[in-house]
Amino acid sequence: MSASAAQLRHYYRDLFAAYGPQQWWPAQTPFRVAIGAILTQNTAWTAVERSIANLRSATALTLSGLLRQPEETLRELIRPSGHIRRKAATLLAFAHWLKREHRGSLKYLAKLPTEEARHQLLAIHGIGPETADCILLYALNHPAPVVDEYLRRVVTRHHLASEGSSYTDLRQLVSEAFEKSSEQTQQLNEFHALIVQVGKLHCRSKTNCPGCPLEKYLPVSNTN
DNA sequence: CGCCAGGCCGTGT
DNA sequence: ACACGGCATGGC
Numbered sequence: 696m697s698a699s700a701a702q703l704r705h706y707y708r709d710l711f712a713a714y715g716p717q718q719w720w721p722a723q724t725p726f727r728v729a730i731g732a733i734l735t736q737n738t739a740w741t742a743v744e745r746s747i748a749n750l751r752s753a754t755a756l757t758l759s760g761l762l763r764q765p766e767e768t769l770r771e772l773i774r775p776s777g778h779i780r781r782k783a784a785t786l787l788a789f790a791h792w793l794k795r796e797h798r799g800s801l802k803y804l805a806k807l808p809t810e811e812a813r814h815q816l817l818a819i820h821g822i823g824p825e826t827a828d829c830i831l832l833y834a835l836n837h838p839a840p841v842v843d844e845y846l847r848r849v850v851t852r853h854h855l856a857s858e859g860s861s862y863t864d865l866r867q868l869v870s871e872a873f874e875k876s877s878e879q880t881q882q883l884n885e886f887h888a889l890i891v892q893v894g895k896l897h898c899r900s901k902t903n904c905p906g907c908p909l910e911k912y913l914p915v916s917n918t919n
Numbered sequence: 920c921g922c923c924a925g926g927c928c929g930t931g932t
Numbered sequence: 933a934c935a936c937g938g939c940a941t942g943g944c
Contacts, residue, residue: 719925736926742942743925777940781927823927843925859934891925899923 699855700871706849706909707872707882710889713908717888720833722747725801726793727756728834732826733785734776745775758799761790785821792819805835812837824862832887838880840869841887845894852904853912 722728730750734743747756749772754760764772769783776782796815797803804812809831816827824842831839842865850856856868873882897907904910 732925735924737924737939738926738941739924739943741924745942775941777924777942778926779940781939785927821927825926829925841925845925861933887925895925 696871697868699850700868702853702855702912703850703869703872703886706912707886707889709908710893711885714889714892717885717892719884719888720829724756725805725834726758729789729801729830730756730761730786732829732833733782733789733821734773736778736782736826738776738778742776746773749773749775758790758794761786762794781821785819788819788821801834805837809837809839813839824866828866829887832880832883836880838873838883840866840873840883842866842869843887843891843894845898846887846890848894848898849890849909852898853909854914 720728720731722731727747731743731747734746750756750761753764753768753772755764755769755772761769766783766787769786770779773779773782773786792815793799793801793804804815807815812835813827813831816822816830817824822830828839828841831837832841842862846865846869847860850865850868851858851860856865860868869883869886873879873886876882893908897904897909904913
């Protein structure tokens with residue numbers, strides 16, 4: 696394992712010690728996890744919760760319930776989480792695809808090899824790498840590393856990866872850090888949630904990280 | 920008021 | 933291949 700990947704395991708340990716289990720994903724069915732994953736793209740989770748509440752009122756949190764909604768209605772229901780035109784289209788595209796290709800249930804998608812399921816998810820317009828990996832990890836319970844902007848900031852700031860690292864580069868790094876673990880999927884699950892947590896609390900400013908559990912790992916700053 | 924959020928896509932270079 | 937702007941809304 697690379698030194699950077701080994702370092703990430705330390706981060707996982709310290710973040711878990713600092714924050715405890717994060718209990719992601721707050722949804723009751725894999726289908727709802729996927730809905731949330733799409734709605735939360737570049738959007739605060741509190742806003743997503745209000746959209747979810749609207750969908751629940753419209754009984755649109757199941758496949759048939761979602762497909763019952765006219766696209767214009769769906770836009771209004773998800774308005775609190777923004778990007779309503781594209782997200783409404785993506786939700787419906789996802790639902791139609793699931794019904795057509797997997798008999799309407801994510802449990803059939805989950806039987807496919809991770810890379811095959813990932814490839815199919817990425818073919819859906821509006822589902823990119825992070826959303827696909829979130830669905831794989833949190834809805835299908837597959838050992839898929841999730842890379843987000845916060846992870847990018849952390850590993851860049853700590854010089855565990857170069858600034859120009861691609862999504863694939865960072866995904867590989869996280870994959871290395873947790874491969875061959877007996878609780879790989881559970882650890883990847885908590886790791887992404889913990890990175891988001893530390894990111895929200897400490898990675899807003901671009902300069903320093905006061906009180907951050909990972910502060911002790913920062914390279915010695917140069918006289919400022 | 921401005922900036923950001925649990926990204927993605929189309930376009931231009 | 934990579935940079936950049938648009939997308940929409942709500943919290944702070």
